[in-house]
Amino acid sequence: MVPALGFCQRRGPVLGGGSQGQGRSGSRLVQCPPMLWVSEIFHSIQGESSRAGWPCVFVRLTGCNLRCVWCDTAYAFHEGRSMSVGEVVAEVERYRCPLVELTGGEPLLQPEAIPLMEELLRRGRRVLLETGGGLSIADVPRGVVRIVDVKCPGSGESDRNHWANLEILEGKDEIKFVVADRRDYSWASQQVRERDLTRRCSVLFSPVHGVLHPGDLARWVLDDGLPVRVQIQLHKILWPGAERGV
Numbered sequence: 001m002v003p004a005l006g007f008c009q010r011r012g013p014v015l016g017g018g019s020q021g022q023g024r025s026g027s028r029l030v031q032c033p034p035m036l037w038v039s040e041i042f043h044s045i046q047g048e049s050s051r052a053g054w055p056c057v058f059v060r061l062t063g064c065n066l067r068c069v070w071c072d073t074a075y076a077f078h079e080g081r082s083m084s085v086g087e088v089v090a091e092v093e094r095y096r097c098p099l100v101e102l103t104g105g106e107p108l109l110q111p112e113a114i115p116l117m118e119e120l121l122r123r124g125r126r127v128l129l130e131t132g133g134g135l136s137i138a139d140v141p142r143g144v145v146r147i148v149d150v151k152c153p154g155s156g157e158s159d160r161n162h163w164a165n166l167e168i169l170e171g172k173d174e175i176k177f178v179v180a181d182r183r184d185y186s187w188a189s190q191q192v193r194e195r196d197l198t199r200r201c202s203v204l205f206s207p208v209h210g211v212l213h214p215g216d217l218a219r220w221v222l223d224d225g226l227p228v229r230v231q232i233q234l235h236k237i238l239w240p241g242a243e244r245g246v
């Protein structure tokens with residue numbers, strides 16, 4: 001049987017769906033599920049965090065509330081396609097990969113990110129959330145590994161940090177500082193010490209790619225005896241110059 005053509009006020013013409021009444025043109029109005037705005041879904045090597053090196057499916061959601069000066073994913077501010085939670089899950093499952101990361105942009109800008117994470121967990125995936133740290137993580141399902149950025153002054157967004165997030169992190173979670181220069185390093189190391197962050201979970205220090213030499217950052221950490229993990233973005237070494245989807 002050919003499904004009836006309807007019109008969803010969010011998505012436009014669609015097939016099927018539950019009827020809600022008649023549109024002005026006489027077409028059936030249908031109720032569509034809440035949607036996600038998705039920049040890209042791709043299979044790659046995890047380039048950051050304690051899972052660096054593992055195959056991972058990335059779901060990059062569109063939109064961000066911040067504008068870090070060194071942002072390398074500005075294309076995710078606006079571009080994307082509308083997908084239901086079920087459609088995203090189906091595309092993720094095509095890769096048969098146990099590790100999934102929800103990233104952005106800022107994934108927590110979209111309310112449907114929460115049911116998406118719940119569904120991925122329910123299907124047995126290990127779920128990582130990478131957030132810019134400007135929004136509350138309080139509604140993120142337990143079981144998700146939360147990787148929370150703390151924005152340094154060099155990003156231009158350090159006054160947007162939602163510090164209360166750090167109070168609810170657990171041992172499985174991670175805190176990430178992206179460091180552009182010595183001033184950022186000094187500020188970040190002060191936060192680590194004053195807030196006793198390494199007591200809560202792993203703390204990552206990552207140099208801004210192409211701006212701060214990783215060896216300089218590593219030397220500062222060693223000289224100070226700071227108990228943080230220096231990381232470099234592995235995907236940028238594997239695929240130098242690639243602009244997206246790696």
Ligand code: SF4
Nearest residue numbers: 064066068071105132
């Ligand atoms: S939070 Fe991430 S996506 Fe948003 S502007 Fe900063 S680096 Fe870019």
